[in-house]
Amino acid sequence: MMQATSIVSCFLLVSLCIEFSHSDAVALLGRQRRRMRSRGLPRSSSAGHRAPAQPGMEPPAPIVAAPSVPLINIDDGVMGVFDSLIGLAGQESSYSILPGKQGHCTANGMILYDKAVWSPKPCVTCLCSKGEVICDTAVCHPLRCPSTILPAGECCPICSDAASSSDSSIISLDDTSELSGDVPESTELDNANVLPSARTHTEEDELLRTEVVEFKEKEGHKKDEKKRKRKGKKHRQKHKAHRREKQPIARQGLAEEETPYDIHEDDGTLRMPPHSPIPVPPIEAPPLPAGCSTLDTTVSCINAKLTQIPPISDPDLTSLDLTGNGITAISDEAFNGIPNLEWIDLSKNNITSPGIGPSAFKVLKKLKRLYLDGNLLVHVPSELPSTLEEIKINDNHLHAIDEDSLKDLKNLVTLELEGNKLSEANVSPLAFSPLKSLSYLRLGRNKFRIIPQGLPVTLEELYLENNQIEEVSEICFNHTRNINVIVLKHNKLEEHRIAPLAWINQGNLESIDLSYNKLYHVPSYLPKSLLHLVLIGNQIDRIPGYVFGHMKPGLEYLYLSFNKLTDDGIDPVSFFGAYHSLRELFLDHNELKSVPFGIDEMRKLRFLRLNNNKIRTVPPERICRTQFGDDDVRESSEEEETAESRLEHVHLEHNYINTRQLSPHAFSCIRSYCSIVLKPQKIK
Template sequence: MQATALVYYFLLVSLCIDFSQNETSALLRRQRRRMRHRGPRRSSSAEHKARRQTRMKFPDPVAVVPSIPLINIDDGVMGVFDSLIGLGGHESSYSVLPGKTGHCTANGMIMYDKAVWSPKPCITCLCSKGEVICDTTMCSPLTCPKTIIPPGECCPVCSDTASSLDSSIISLDDVSEFSGDSPEPNDLDNTSVLSSAHIQTEKDELLRTEVIEVKEKEGHKKDGKKRRRKGKKNRQKYRAYHREKKPIRRKGDAKEDIQDESDEDDGTVRMPYFPIPVPPIEAPPLPSGCSTSDTTVSCINAKLKQIPPISDPDLTSLDLTGNSITTISDEAFNGIPNLEWIDLSKNNITSPGIGPRAFKILKKLKRLYLDGNMLAHIPSELPSTLEEIKINDNHLHAIDEDGLKDLKNLITLELEGNKLSEANVSPLAFSPLKSLSYLRLGRNKFRIIPQGLPTTLEELYLENNQIEEVSEICFNHTRNINVIVLKHNKLEEHRIAPLAWINQENLESIDLSYNKLYHVPSYLPKSLLHLILVGNQIERIPGYVFGHMKPGLEYLYLSFNKLTDDGVDPVSFFGAYHTLRELFLDHNELKSVPFGIDEMRKLRFLRLNNNKIRTVPPERICKAHLSDDDIHDNSEEEETEDSRLEHVHLENNYINTRQLSPHAFSCIRSYCSVVLKPQKSK
């Protein structure tokens, strides 16, 4: 029994030893495979040499933190920094741009974070969080009988047949022989696995195969055989020392098995292969007529025929006024997606020349100016962020219901100097504009007020059209409107509907200059403060025409009309006595100063020049002088007599200044504020 137990004991011990050896070898192979598949790492020649010296001196693996020289674009060494392997959190302050976190500068170019470029052959640089780290490309040791370095490449490739080499091609075996880097068994016994596998692309393989075939045809066989013998002897020693059993693998590890077999058959420690990255394409410089700042590029009158290629995400303003640009492609703004303002005024841009998605990429665009071009339609696919659009002086002849779609943030729209009318502008054209407050449609061909105006509209400019009437419904939905400009049209007072704007609560300014009005229109808005009636044929100011206004009219301009003394009633200015600040009655046919001016307590500016006035009675501009008792009893009246009039114009009339009463301008603080010269002769 003891003998049997002893036999079983020895069998158990031998099985444990065998199992332990298999587990150890499998663990070592898994460690190698994990290190190979961690991805490519950059290392320098100095790092490679440090590893080799460490393996020769120490029996156990020792981690060495490599360092590499940082090479500037100008071939200068800027200092020694940690390489990408074993960086350990150390950071450099090299080429850090103020205000541009993570960006680097190299030879005048801005490199963004993670950008990679090659300033010199076989040298690769990386922009990492504001610092430039450069590294020399390292190559994987090859186990094939013959290796060559093709011209223009940094790493050797295999050659299956002996070939003679050009003087520019160096054998890897020769390099190993001269430098003493041939692997020996004693050195490789305790070597730690420091490299990872690199899977080469089909394009790289095809390129290498073509180079090898060309060199094999042109080579010299004798030199190739000598070099192959030297390399073969070292590799045989290496294989003999590291030959071991292949472990049984699972089906799911098929790709790893293929890579493992190729590596373990020849027993090599493979270094990663780093392809030389293609340097970024630098955008061409701006034309000579352009200037630039941190966020603006200005090319005014630079004789450009197309939008210059610019690549700068920080650019917010682009001014291309006064050039000869005819087209805007879909890719025109791809390099400057953060633009907020574009001015393309005074070019030759046509509607067919604008790509359907030319402005779609501009997600931050707020202002777009296209004045003075040749557009027939509003560009499509405009960004919804737009707040201001100017397309004045073009050839616009239609706006359909989708012409302004998605522009819900638009505040200002200017379409003056086009061919728009109520016949080609859809009543639904302005409905998408949920924020529009400023609309200019002057110098078009409208005969009526456009329909469908946005409810948010505050200012409407329709000068220089052919408008003949103002209907009762045209302003029904614009309760916030504040300014209406209708000068240079064909309006008559009886064509303005009584309810057109009388109930508007926010309408403060109306300009009806240069129309066909014969008297001041009735039914003016209650809230009106400014009324401009210059250049009409007005002969009369009806009584109480301003009486319903609250708080009251402040500015009344009636210059260049046909007012006579009979056309101004004593109550014509009733309702404006306590509010009127400026009254312009110049260039009319008045023969005397109108009644009621002396009642205007806040009047500052009075123009009566270029009329037919012959005298100025003392009480027409200033109230009659009060006695001392009246002044003492009426302190409020004393304040009133201290007139606010600052400017009175009476020149170019028929006034004999020597016959004027000394009290005619007694309420005016300074006589230099009264202009009486020159006067017309009889």
């Protein structure tokens, strides 16, 4: 009786072991298949059409029925479809490794029992099923990339470009269940049940993920860095949105999104994603200070109480306005984040020359306009970009300009240095020689006593008002053949200190302003091409005869307001040469007692000012002639036998004129009486 009981117990124990072994094998086989498909294997293949093993490829760790089963060759005649293994669990409920069990297989002289799984050669997995050997060979998925590499322990190559991780040819280990159609196992396989000769699923997956991440980090670092620099703000915004929303990057060919971090289905381990690593965002500059605003490509910080240039990083910025702050220095790195600036306004700050770094402006390769008015500079900043077209350093403390101060500024068109301490003693004659394009120069409110030497050949407009200039020599404008405008008002010039040949031969000089000097007569030897002469605020008491006679095509604008002209100071031929050209004549605020001779002959005169004099009457033919003589008719074909002139405005107010005694023919040539100003008049 006791012996029968023992036999029954042994039989039950054997049956129980068979059931457990069967469950372990099915789970182990399913896991092996999922790992193979994650490497790009097809769902099924024939043992008779196996892909050749990749050269240099290491075989995956075999999963065998016993620790000592070697790698063996399988007869090519044995055929089978590996997908049929999916249904094996339903066909037979037991799995035995005990000797004598029916259905075992023979391979290379060795006995392998039913349900045994082994790898006879690299990337080939076989199964013993009821005496038949069924094998599955790894077939690599085709790659769409220029170059590939074969990671250690893998059957299939991968793209060598880390950026190709988003390509559909590289399949994540986490997506294999979706591609294969397998349903995830509900029963976890304990690591202790795996044979010691094989790697665990967790170890292999961890190794694969580590290798892929390390490779992609090394290969993709440079490319990611270039993309970040090229995309700028857009890249940073995308990265912020990605990090904030915790959303993955979709990959082509996958039906579901991946999360940045996965929890493995077998062991719950936190895993890094197999695709490219998340790029590190560049460090963003702090926001603009209070009082600053942005409009398109311009940042404006006017009167924002800044003490330094704000740290800005925006390569699209072209204009920066920092007017009216308390900035004292400009470091070498101040504009590194905004290298494409074209215009900078730093006016009305407290910037000093020692506070400007020697390379502060060197990075600005596109700078065209630089305004530094109202600071504390004692010399022109060094290393200015050669692209500059306009510089303003008015109202500073500049006390010298040497031959290197303006070097390399060959594109400079406008230079303004007004309100400084410059003079002929501290401005080198070679200071302006590098300026090959300069046409507009302002040196007003300085200490010059003569016209600066070495003016550029290209100069067209020169402003020297509010200096102490006493002389205009013959050599001042020898090389400036293109000069068009000269402004010398508020100086100390006398007519005999202007050399006869100073500017008489200048063919392009059209405007001279000699207001508020010490002139007693209208200067002689004026340029032949002169059109615009301003002599306001001198002590002129005489207009010499024929002084305008040599001018061609003739003077058009003559301003003699606020002088000391009398009736004796204007000769009948004083305006000779300007009769047919003069358009505006200002003789107001003088000491005239009558309307000067010659005005009635000015055929193109439109604006006449005689107000604030001592005029008592207007004779009928002094402004408007009733008819022209025969000689005059021959000279003017436009106005034959007509009494009309082109006068549009006549000012005679603040004189001593009795308007009731004026002749009705005094203003007969004027088109509208509304253009004649006669009131108020002074009381006798």
